[in-house]
Amino acid sequence: MNTLTRETREGDRRQAVQFITPPASVTEIGDGYMLEIEMPGVKKDGLEISVENNELTVIGRRSLPAVEGTPIHRESRPENFRRAFEIDPSIDADKISAKIDQGLVTLILPKAEHVKPRKIAVS
Amino acid sequence: MNLIRYQVPDTSPWPALDRWGNLRDELNSFFDMPFSTAFGRPGQLFTGWSPALDLYDSGDHFVAVVELPGMRKEDIDISLHDGTLTISGERKRESESNNGETTQRSERYIGTFRRSIALPTRVDAGRVSATYQDGILKVTLSKAEEAKPKQIQVS
Numbered sequence: 392m393n394t395l396t397r398e399t400r401e402g403d404r405r406q407a408v409q410f411i412t413p414p415a416s417v418t419e420i421g422d423g424y425m426l427e428i429e430m431p432g433v434k435k436d437g438l439e440i441s442v443e444n445n446e447l448t449v450i451g452r453r454s455l456p457a458v459e460g461t462p463i464h465r466e467s468r469p470e471n472f473r474r475a476f477e478i479d480p481s482i483d484a485d486k487i488s489a490k491i492d493q494g495l496v497t498l499i500l501p502k503a504e505h506v507k508p509r510k511i512a513v514s
Numbered sequence: 515m516n517l518i519r520y521q522v523p524d525t526s527p528w529p530a531l532d533r534w535g536n537l538r539d540e541l542n543s544f545f546d547m548p549f550s551t552a553f554g555r556p557g558q559l560f561t562g563w564s565p566a567l568d569l570y571d572s573g574d575h576f577v578a579v580v581e582l583p584g585m586r587k588e589d590i591d592i593s594l595h596d597g598t599l600t601i602s603g604e605r606k607r608e609s610e611s612n613n614g615e616t617t618q619r620s621e622r623y624i625g626t627f628r629r630s631i632a633l634p635t636r637v638d639a640g641r642v643s644a645t646y647q648d649g650i651l652k653v654t655l656s657k658a659e660e661a662k663p664k665q666i667q668v669s
Contacts, residue, residue, distance in 0.1 A: 414621035414622050414623075415621055415622070416619060416620035416621055416622045417618040417619045417620075418618065418620075419618055424618075427584070427622065429583040429584060429622060429649070430583065430649070431581040431582065431583040431648065431649035431650050432581070432648055432649065432650050433648060433649075434648055455648075455650065458568075458570045458572070458577050458579060458652075459570075459572050460570035460571050460572030460573065460576075460577060461570060461571045461572075462568060462569070462570050463569045463570065463571050463576075463634065464567065464568060464569040464631065465568045465569075466566040466567055466568060467566040467567075467568050467579065467581055468566075492584070493582075493583060493584055493585060493586075493646070493647075493648065493649045494581075494582075494583030494584065494648050494649015494650065495583045495584030495649060
């Protein structure tokens with residue numbers, strides 16, 4: 392117990408960033424994929440989506456106005472959301488689009504042109 | 515071929531030990547923290563979709579907050595009976611079309627949910643309002659007149 396408190400005092404200098412991993416679902420649609428991630432309480436400007444080295448990272452920061460009052464019962468967690476995915480190179484990272492509606496983030500990941508099946512003409 | 519692989523970041527459900535500066539205060543505040551998902555939701559008989567529900571007492575009214583991402587207003591049902599607030603609804607698949615769609619993996623619950631909470635004091639059933647924004651449902655219930663906190667003057 393003594394060593395625990397000694398260590399934690401040093402740790403105060405570091406920025407403690409805690410995230411929750413939100414549930415997500417992947418659906419294959421036509422020429423690509425649709426990714427849905429649940430992030431209640433997150434507005435459009437609280438979303439941070441980035442792709443780096445075939446890794447897609449989605450961070451959602453909650454911007455809820457605090458409810459005035461004493462909490463009688465609490466189940467929700469105040470932490471922000473973060474989910475990272477490894478994207479197959481067949482996805483065209485430049486054409487990924489995202490939208491958020493009622494706390495549900497929907498990303499469309501289209502497959503790159505060169506992997507689509509195409510006919511080859513015989514000369 | 516497995517086209518997208520998940521890589522869940524290893525986040526610990528416990529708060530960062532950094533915040534345990536003053537151990538006793540932090541231990542006290544630990545008990546004020548919301549229930550960890552590891553313990554499950556109290557009063558839950560089946561494992562299914564159980565959205566998080568918070569209840570606040572704001573003096574002359576209660577506020578119930580439920581996390582319901584990706585729903586439509588018309589699919590949410592709010593009812594009050596005998597001092598118990600019940601919120602239920604059904605989440606349907608966004609696109610009902612079946613044109614070559616195959617779900618590769620789904621962690622999201624699709625289907626119905628039902629959460630009930632008993633309110634500590636009587637509320638005025640005629641004065642209940644609700645808003646649904648950013649996936650958060652907020653229900654405001656005004657307390658019945660006799661249940662509101664009152665100042666009593668000492669003469």
